[in-house]
Amino acid sequence: MTKGQGYYQPKWYEVGLDTLSQVNVLSSRFLVDIHEGTSSFRGLGNQGRTTSHIGTLPVLPGLQCQVCDECAESILSFSKVKKTGVDITYNSYKECFIVHASSGDIEFYQRGDLYLADFRDYVTSNAIPAMITLEREQLFERATVKRAQETGFLSGMLVSHLNRPQST
DSSP states (O other), X not given: OOOOTTOOOOOTTEEEEESSOSSOEEOGGXXXXXXEEEEEEEOTTOOEEEEEEEEEOTTSTTOEEEEOSSSSOEEEEHHHHHTTTOEEXXXXXXXXXXXXXXXXXXXXEEETTEEEEEOGGGOOTTTGGGSOHHHHHXXXXXXXXXXXXXXXXXXXXXXXXXXXXXXX
């Protein structure tokens, strides 16, 4: 991702879907089966970075990702996601890209000039002990909304509004 004027800084739990990216680069908190494996990538400014670990994104089985906990953003390559065999559609009513994963749809909403998905539901259990308090509270809030929806306490329309990122 490149930074332009009016740049939106993604939250720790937001993952971008990028049509220009040729690699998947994610925080380890979303990955499993992390193992040693050297790989590298370059941004548009030709700045390079080498990573020493690779992991798998459980929500998209078979999708290998470079591990980069120091990177400011987590990015999925549109073409690499597509190569896993999932369908990707654009919903003009919701104004989002939808990755139709076997475990459920992942919706990438526009925030600034980026398409981002809330990945709090995909934080791996191994990552939770290392998370800071604020990050844990944000996970708890998301789980509470989900439980309220499952029990019928909240209407689907209200839950959709609570879960959908608001434009900035």
